[in-house]
Amino acid sequence: MRHLVSTRELTRDEAIGILDVAEDMAGVAHREMKKLPTLRGKTVVNLFFEDSTRTRMSFEAAAKRLSADVINFSAKGSSVSKGESLKDTAQTLAAMGADGVVIRHSASGAPQTLARSGWIDAGVVSAGDGTHEHPTQALLDAFTMRRRVHGAAARGKGLDGLTVTIVGDILHSRVARSNLWLLTTLGASVRFVAPASLVPIGVESWPVEIGYDLDAAIEDGPDVVMMLRVQAERMHAAFFPNAREYAREWGLDDERAARLPAGTIVMHPGPMNRGLEISAAAADSPRSTVLEQVTNGVAVRMAVLYLVLSGEREVRS
Amino acid sequence: MTILVKAATLPDGTRTDMLVRDGVIAELGSLLSSPVEHVIDADGLQALPGLVDLHTHLREPGSEQSETVLTGTRAAAIGGFTAVFAMANTHPVADTAGVVEQVHSLGVEHGYATVRPIGAVTVGLEGRQLAEIGAMARSRAGVTVFSDDGKCVSDALLMRRALEYVKGFGGVIAQHAQEPRLTENATMNESALSSELGLVGWPAMAEEAIIARDLLLAQHVGARIHICHVSTAGSVELIRWFKTRGVQVTAEVTPHHLLLTDQLVSGYDTRYKVNPPLRSDDDVQALRSGVADGTIDIVATDHAPHPAEAKECAWDEAAFGMVGLESALPVVQSSLVDTGLLDWSDVARVLSSAPARIGRLSGYDSPFSPGSAAEFTLYDPKASRVFDASDLRGKSVNTPYLGRNLPGRVVATVHQGYPTVLDGELVDVERVAASAAATRGR
Numbered sequence: 001m002r003h004l005v006s007t008r009e010l011t012r013d014e015a016i017g018i019l020d021v022a023e024d025m026a027g028v029a030h031r032e033m034k035k036l037p038t039l040r041g042k043t044v045v046n047l048f049f050e051d052s053t054r055t056r057m058s059f060e061a062a063a064k065r066l067s068a069d070v071i072n073f074s075a076k077g078s079s080v081s082k083g084e085s086l087k088d089t090a091q092t093l094a095a096m097g098a099d100g101v102v103i104r105h106s107a108s109g110a111p112q113t114l115a116r117s118g119w120i121d122a123g124v125v126s127a128g129d130g131t132h133e134h135p136t137q138a139l140l141d142a143f144t145m146r147r148r149v150h151g152a153a154a155r156g157k158g159l160d161g162l163t164v165t166i167v168g169d170i171l172h173s174r175v176a177r178s179n180l181w182l183l184t185t186l187g188a189s190v191r192f193v194a195p196a197s198l199v200p201i202g203v204e205s206w207p208v209e210i211g212y213d214l215d216a217a218i219e220d221g222p223d224v225v226m227m228l229r230v231q232a233e234r235m236h237a238a239f240f241p242n243a244r245e246y247a248r249e250w251g252l253d254d255e256r257a258a259r260l261p262a263g264t265i266v267m268h269p270g271p272m273n274r275g276l277e278i279s280a281a282a283a284d285s286p287r288s289t290v291l292e293q294v295t296n297g298v299a300v301r302m303a304v305l306y307l308v309l310s311g312e313r314e315v316r317s
Numbered sequence: 318m319t320i321l322v323k324a325a326t327l328p329d330g331t332r333t334d335m336l337v338r339d340g341v342i343a344e345l346g347s348l349l350s351s352p353v354e355h356v357i358d359a360d361g362l363q364a365l366p367g368l369v370d371l372h373t374h375l376r377e378p379g380s381e382q383s384e385t386v387l388t389g390t391r392a393a394a395i396g397g398f399t400a401v402f403a404m405a406n407t408h409p410v411a412d413t414a415g416v417v418e419q420v421h422s423l424g425v426e427h428g429y430a431t432v433r434p435i436g437a438v439t440v441g442l443e444g445r446q447l448a449e450i451g452a453m454a455r456s457r458a459g460v461t462v463f464s465d466d467g468k469c470v471s472d473a474l475l476m477r478r479a480l481e482y483v484k485g486f487g488g489v490i491a492q493h494a495q496e497p498r499l500t501e502n503a504t505m506n507e508s509a510l511s512s513e514l515g516l517v518g519w520p521a522m523a524e525e526a527i528i529a530r531d532l533l534l535a536q537h538v539g540a541r542i543h544i545c546h547v548s549t550a551g552s553v554e555l556i557r558w559f560k561t562r563g564v565q566v567t568a569e570v571t572p573h574h575l576l577l578t579d580q581l582v583s584g585y586d587t588r589y590k591v592n593p594p595l596r597s598d599d600d601v602q603a604l605r606s607g608v609a610d611g612t613i614d615i616v617a618t619d620h621a622p623h624p625a626e627a628k629e630c631a632w633d634e635a636a637f638g639m640v641g642l643e644s645a646l647p648v649v650q651s652s653l654v655d656t657g658l659l660d661w662s663d664v665a666r667v668l669s670s671a672p673a674r675i676g677r678l679s680g681y682d683s684p685f686s687p688g689s690a691a692e693f694t695l696y697d698p699k700a701s702r703v704f705d706a707s708d709l710r711g712k713s714v715n716t717p718y719l720g721r722n723l724p725g726r727v728v729a730t731v732h733q734g735y736p737t738v739l740d741g742e743l744v745d746v747e748r749v750a751a752s753a754a755a756t757r758g759r
Contacts, residue, residue, distance in 0.1 A: 008513075087629050107631035108515035109585030116584070117629075130633070132515030174515060201518060202509025 001307040003124040005111040006133045007182035012158060015185055019143050020155050021303035022296070028065060029299065039068035042099040042309050047089070048127070049075040049105040054270060055127050055137075058294070059102045062301035068309070071098070086110060087119050094120035100309045101125070108132035123308035131172050137269055138178035140300040142186060144289050145224055147296070148265050160187030165217050167250060168228030168277055171198045171239075175269045176228060180208055193217045195250065197239045214250050218259050225260065226267040227252050227278045247276050257282040265289050318354055318735050318752065325359035325695060327685050328366070328662040335364075337691040340734035340756055345687060355736060357729050359695050363661055366669040366684035367399025367692030367732060370642065371462070371491070371569060371676055372545060372617035375401070375432070377420065379408025384622040384712050386420060387746070390429035392620070392642040392711035394737035397694035397727045400431035401620075401642075402676055405442065406467040412437035412448035414456035421458035427746070428753025429737050433676060436460040438479050438490060442468050447479060454486040461677040464491035466545055467592075469527055471497050476531060480540035489567075489675065491543040492531055494552070495593065499523035504633060506579040506594045514583065516632065519594050521549035528552050532559040532566055543675055544568040546619050548593040550603030557612040567675050569617040570604050572641055572648035577601075577717060587628045587635035588717045591621070608667060609658040615672045618645045622713030640716050643709050647723040650698055655724065691734040700726035710743060 007015070028034055044063040046056050056072065063070045073093075086105075093101060100123045103111050108130030115124040128134040145162060146154045164183055170176045170192045180190050184207045191209040192199065199210060211217050218225075230246060240246050247253070252266065257279065260266070266278075266288045274280050283290060320337040327333060334348040350356065370393065376384040384392075386403070393401050403420055405411035411420065417434035424432025436453035440446045442465045453460040463483055470476045470492060479490050500523045505511050507518020528544055532555065535542040547553065547568050556568050573591060578598050581589045589595060607613040621638025628635050641648075649668065653659040659667070665684065673681030680690035702708070704718040730738035735752035737744055744752075 085626060085630050086634075087626075105631060107633035109633075110631040112585050113587075113631050130515045171512075177513070177515065200512030201507050201520075202512045205509045206513075 003115045004135050004304050004308060005115055005124060005126045007135045007138050007178045007185070008133070010182065010185060012185050015142070015182060016156060016158060018139055018300070018303050018307065019146060021307060022139070022143050022300045023155055025302035025306070026296065026299035029295070035065050035067060037067050038306055039063070039066040039309055042068045043071065043097060044068045044100045044102060044305060044309070045071045045073055045093050045098045047073045047093070047101050047103045049110070052104055052128065055104060058297045059127060059301050061298045062305055065298070066302055066305060068305070086114065087117065090114055090117065090119040094122065098122045100305060102127050105129050125304055125308055128174055130174065132174055133178045134174040135178050136297070136301055136304055137175050138182040139304070140293055140297040141179055141226070141267060141269070142182055143296045143300050144267065144293050145265070148289065158186040159183060162188040162224065163191070163222040164188050164224040164226065165191045165193055165222040166226045166228065167193045167214060167252070169198045169230055169234060170194045170228070171200050172231065172234070173228050179226070180206065191217060191222070193250070195240050198234070214256065218256055221261040222264060224265050224267060225252065229269065229271065230273060230277050243276055251277050251279070252282045253279045254281045257285065260287070267293060270294070318755070320355045320357065320731060320734070320736065321348065321350060321353045322357045322359050322364070322695070325362055325364040327364050328665040335685070337731060337734050340691055340759065342685060342687060342689050342691050345685070355739070357695065357739070361697065361699065362695040362728055363698050364685065365397065365661065365694050365696055366665050366681060367694060367730070368397045368646065368668045369400045369672040369676070369678060369681060370398050370618050370620065370645070371402045371615060371672040372466070373401040373403055373620045373642065374406065374622065374638070375403040375420065376407065376622060377423065378416065382624050382712070386423035386432060387427045387429070388710070388712045389620070389622070389642070390424060390427055390432060391743055392640070392709065394429045394730050394732070395710045395727060395743055396642040396644070397646050397696060397730055398430055398642060399692040399694070399730065399732040400433065400673070400678055402433045402435050402462055404466045405435050405437040405464060410437050410441050411435065412440050414449065414452040417453050417458035417460050418456050425753065426750065428732070428749045430732060431678070433678060434458050434460055435462045435464050435466070435491065438463045438465045438470050439475065444468065444470055444472055444475065447482060450483055450488065451486060454488055461488050462491050462543070463488055464493065464545065466491065466493045469493050469495040469497060471527070473530060473534070477534050477538060480535055480542060481538050484540050487677065489541045489543050491545050492527065493545050494524045494527035494531065496523040496526050499526070504590060504594070505582050506596050508579060508597065510579060510583060514585070516582070521551055521596065521600070524549055524593060525551040525555060528555050532556070532564050535566060536562065536564045541565040546571050546574065546593055546617070547604065547607070547613060548574050548596050548600065550600045553603045553607040553612055557607070560612065567614040568612070569615045570608060570613050571619045572616060572645045572652070573639055573717060574604055575601065575608070575616070575652040576648050581717070585632045587630065587632055588639070588715060590632060590635050590637055591639050592637040605652060605656070605658055608653060614667065615675065616645065616649055616667050617672065618642050622711055623715050624713060628715050638715065640709065640711055640713055642711065644704060644716060644718050644723060646696060646727065647725045648718070650725045651723060654698070691731050693731050694727055695729040696725055697728050698725045700724065702726065
């Protein structure tokens, strides 16, 4: 794998391949010595133009468990905030000999731009770009679902027949987009439930069912309910009236959680707004996979870094 | 200066020789070679009246790293243009007589094309207070077109006043139709693709809402209005309907909106970032039909040069705009002539006589008649090339056509009776300036 910038372009075999490598990586966490020598001597740069402590820590832990050297580059307070361009930053990292760049950017498509630019030869892994994609989040979500469904026999399997309901701010969610493409590729069927003002234009042509009523979606008893984080600024932009109404209509409160079938799992990419999109009881219940997702995130990112960095480098002409 | 053009094909299809003398077309017909300064063999070439671009960004004063009056008019000449209307969004903004006179005189001095400055509608393009329209109209630049292009005059009352006020000066408002609230942070056509790419959508109706409103205003106050860079099928429908009601509206479309679609954005290639954005294939087809049936009066380039760094960045951070003067005629041939929608006399209309009429530019109403101004270009429609940065003559290379096969090539351009392009290459700066100075002595 040369780069990982979206899940849209992954084939089913490629996706299952990544998840299977992640299964191997997950085993490392249970050893006394939580470290593999695989990427010794390689340098991974975490290039974060947007704050995200959780995602950066997860990538950092993943790279370190593979024995790579890690450089954290945060745009805040750096030359980037003084007007340095993505091109100059990339060329600087190339000059320092970065083998892999994990990029988080507020501009959709920035990882693609970096991967195709020729400014840097390193493998590029997206850690989330704008409202476009967050491919490793979708991979760790799929990994978590696959483990819950298939347990120890997960290797080689997809998510065929699984029903997944994703609830919340679909319009601004890169997590929802990456999950839709990946879960569909793996054989699951996906439904979005959201206020109509937070559903993107043109989704009729996407492989997804759209609903506006969370109660109706819960009645259908999905295998997975994934709650998305709601940003406070959305209500100021008139997407919905206020937090109270949002929680009432689209929040997974105790009463709704109780109506879910026994086997349904509840997911959240974090960080959670407890009491807004998800109640404390729902977040902390045995059906919640929130902490498993964090644990699995490291394994999945180890797999991605391993596949991108240990593969054959294309020789540049 | 005298020029003899041999065996050119005029827009109506007739073949003729032409003798240019003292800035006018002196004789037509079968002419003997008399001693002249230039003989141009135009056998197989299409003669077109000098092209007139009603929508050019020359960037001077203020952004000379992108383009200057000199480099922009050189790009114009190699594209077959003999006149350009320079948009007002310079630094400082062309909102006073001083700025428009400066831009105008630079055009006169360099001599590659007539430069007619467009004046700002509002002070600083800020949409609050009318600029000194009268002073600009009565200046040596003789401004006839007023536009806040790049920004929409979105305040309905201010737009009404502007439409009324310019009537007294014989001017026209050229509106950049974009409802600002509906397009905040928008960077591409709103569609399933913008949703997938995670880019903020610029919906077609944000253009159409302003056009509908402004045509109602123009109808109510009895003023002329020109709509810049129409990009949607719905806009074409609205303009068609208002024209049947007698509203004095004219409209333009850019070459890129006649050829390219929003699907090109899928790789986040910033060369395709432009405002208004590239639209769907249905919109492209409707725009072509609109030009064919006369709903859309003219093709104008919206030539928008930017330095390399403004495009070598993430999509959201990139500047809007494409250069277009050098590629306009090939793109029009490809999208409208080779598709059978227009013939060459139609091209002469949409790229020369109609824009000249809208901008009240004289000398373009009866081309290729004895005594008419010698403003023309000779074009080889059978040529073909892979469009390349070396085909550009302006300062900037932000063209969406690199690597694309485009037909046609300008072989010669004559402005004020002297050549600005010969044998497919620009005549050099000193010679053109000297020729221009000689015409001023005439």
